[in-house]
Amino acid sequence: MENIHPIIRFEGIGKRFPGVQALRGVNLEIRRGTCHALIGENGAGKSTLGKILAGLYQPDEGRLILDGRAVGFRSPRDAFLAGIGIVHQELAFCENLSVAENLCLGSLPAKRGFICRRSMKAMAEQTLAVIDASLNVETVMAELSMGQQQLVQIAGALAGGARIIVFDEPTSSLSQVEARRLFKLVKSLPARGITSIYISHRLEEIFELCDNITVLRDGCVVATKQASAVSEKELAAMMIGRSLDAYYPRRTTGSGGKTELLRVKNLSSPGKFSSISFSVNAGEIVGLAGLVGSGRTEVALALFGLDQQASGDVLINADKTLITSPGEAMRHRIGLVPEDRKRCGLILSMNARENISLAILEKTATFGWVRRKKENELAQTYFDRLRVCAPHVNALAASLSGGNQQKLVVARWLAADCRLLIMDEPTRGVDVGAKAEIHGIIDHMARSESGILLISSELPEVINLSDRVLVMRNGRLAGELPRKQASQGAILKLMAGVAA
Amino acid sequence: MHTLNHLFRKLFNSQQSGLVIVILIIGVVLSFFAGFHVDHLTGQKINNFINAYTLMQTGTDASFFAIMAIGMTLVVISGGIDLSVGSIYALSGIAMAMFLRSAGALSPVATVTIGLSISLGVGLLCGLINGVMITGLKVHPFIITLGTMWVFRGIAFVASKAESILVPDALTSVAKADFLGLAIYPVPMLIMLAVTALGALYLAGTVMGRHIYAVGGNAEASRYAGLRVNRILVGVYVVSGLTAGIAAFVGSSYYGSASCADATGYELYVIAAAVVGGASLSGGRGSAPSAMLGAILIVLIRQSIRTLHLDQNYEWIIIGCAIIVAVVFDRLNARLTAKRLLTESARARSEEREA
DSSP states (O other), X not given: OGGGSOSEEEEEEEEEXXXXXXEEEEEEEEXXXXXXXXXXXXXSSHXXXXXXXXXXXXXXXXXXXXXXXXXXXXXXXXXXXXXXXXXXXXSOOOTTSBHHHHHTGGGOOXXXXXXXXXXXXXXXXXHHHTTTOOOOTTSBGGGSOHHHHHHHHHHHHHHXXXXXXXXEXXXXXXXXXXXXXXXXXXXXXXXXXXXXXXXXXXXXXXXXXXXXXXXXXXXXXXXXXXXXXXXXXXXXXXXXXXXXXXXXXXXXOOOOOSSEEEEEEEEEETTTEEEEEEEEETTOEEEEEEOTTSSHHHHHHHHTTOOTTOEEEEEETTEEEOOOSHHXXXXXXXXXXXXXXXXXXXXXXSBHHHHHHTTTHHHHOBTTBOOHHHHHXXXXXXXXXXXXXXXXXXXXXXXXXXXXXXXXXXXXXXXXXXXXXXXXXXXXXXXXXXXXXXXXXXXXXXXXXXXXXXXXXXXXXXXXXXXXXXXXXXXXXXXXXXXXXXXXHHHHXXXXXXOX | OHHHHHHHHHHOOHHHHHHHHHHHHHHHHHHHHSOEEEOTTTOOEEESSSSHHHHXXXXXXXXXXXXXXXXXXXXHHTTOOOTTHHXXXXXXXXXXXXXXXXXXXXXXXXXXXXXXXXXXXXHHXXXXXXXXXXXXXXXXXXXXXXXXXXXXXHHHHHXXXXXXXXXXXXXXXXXXXXXXXXXXXXXXXXXXXXXXXXXXXXXXXXXXXXXXXXXXXXXXXXXXXXXXXXXXXXXXXXXXXXXXXXHHHHHHHHHTEEOTTTTTTHHXXXXXXXXXXXXXXXXXXXXXXXXXXXXXXXXXXXXXXXXXXXXXXXXXXXXXXXXXXXXXXXXXHHHHHHHHHHHHHHHHHHHHHHO
């Protein structure tokens, strides 16, 4: 059998970045035609290893053996020619060009210097046919969803003769439907003789897709296991190097206060959502589940004054109010931790202190002058309380990891003394350790009588943290489940619109 | 020595001390190569660069750029650009001169008060027009201010019928006040220092200043943090127009006349000064003292061409190259700093993990 020899062998791979040893002495074999998972916390080195294989990084030491021969890739192109493709969400396309142009970019069919549109279109359609994807190849890339863009990437890799495909956190910005489609495709790859390397920190999907799992921690291989011979809990423990008491601890409390903080009646916004009614009490965590595109984020934006078309009644502490701007929302002590941290949450060019104090600066100032001492104290307090891991409070936000950046956004609203915090995907792209910490912060806020509206695509997160779960479907509230009935199955049924 | 070093550090950050050092080096080299001439009256040998007249001329030239560069820095930090400052200068100067001409004889105090309020008022109004159009019409500031650059100068041209208009002596005697009768006129430079100090305090010390950095760094995130982004943006264009008005008041008064052709092309020197001073055209970065130093550096380079009797026609080539070199060095420095910070925090992270 040809399966005896591994298709790839990493031998003593080491890689240094300024100030960190990203990988040290990594030995790993990947078997032909399997789906092999690389998992670990952020910074564990899993993406670095994938990028070395795809030629994006060059190792400082060690060898890469492909089909029994040592290879050295100096560029992604070298790797591509050797049959290795990568699906990476930041390795973007030319978003202003069409699908066809992107797929043919390396070798545009041309006659006397002019592009031959017809043969380009045919080439692109042929490429997409490889994975049975039906897309209009003349669509501009920017108009495609993240999932569709990934399909184009995969098709491009397969058409280029890839035998190995590296998936680097492929589902981190996909909707559930898109993720399902991706899974189907990944599962079909071994049958075509293609080896997949699947990098993720989402354990559920790894168990669904992968044959073998390698856990990395601090740049070293902790263990390689067969997926069938290991449990989710064991993997989580290996990833963080200590056993978690519980991976997703279910909150013990769950009564919630009786004081009503927020009541929403018939909130509607044309084309986005309609007739949304619910309430959030003090000390209560209300989960808001739903597929991407069901209107969850849009409701959050409307409550925070970022939707001018929204109509309906919003009652805060039983007072009817109209929130037309974030400033107004803040006056009612509402905060929003947005979904897209880099675009809407943080000012990356500013430091941690400035990011934490941003919303509160005006209130603490005297005659428009920043009170530096007060600002420092405030920022330091929440910097310490949320255990932001950075050299000091004046560290640039851009230099922090995803989890710590998210903590800054949360710290901003804690500093602003919010009573109602809307959190949209608070743990997206955050590693396991930081995730547990953020869950702890959410729990702590609820215990100190704040209300939380928690939007998340991760059902275990919603189920374990929420006192009640609201489910949205196609812009409407499909149902509300009390804590006891909020099981994964029940929520999924409401999300998908299947009669319970 | 130690305290001097400390004071220097307190006054200037590393990027600014870099600029100060470059300015000093150019000054020293220039005085060395400038040669001497003999004063007819006293018979003393005088350095062609290090003499009261040349230094003052250089400083005065720099003042007008620097005053406007402070306003421009605010605009650039917010992520915008203002091409209309030269035209605002001309329009403010013309408006002031025409009003004072038609008002006839006034007391010196009234002349200065009215002159100041008109030039500043016109500058402010022009800035307001820019700001409101940029935020209201949601058109890129480059386009709006390119348009108003021509419109404002056109208004100045039509109103003045392309004449040069004299301003009352009362203004000149203020702007060109003689220091101890030594034929040294320090007022423009003093105003430059005052505007720079105010700009520095505003940016570093006030909530508005901080908000400008935030909006320039990430306008969307600023909106999500409850900042009134449009109001902040209008504010920076108003300040930019205001500084052009101040420069027009000082300039027209100093030279004794205003013309619709005044300050033609100044906008590019002013933008260059802000950028040489480290302001990033993509927003979020910049400082007032650096912009002033940037203006001084550019004027000094221009002056050196004259002092060294190089062909005047090379002026633009040399200034152009100098700007590119300055900005490339600054970015290199910024990248190194960023790398160092990243390393630091990565180390902190791995220490945390080990702990």
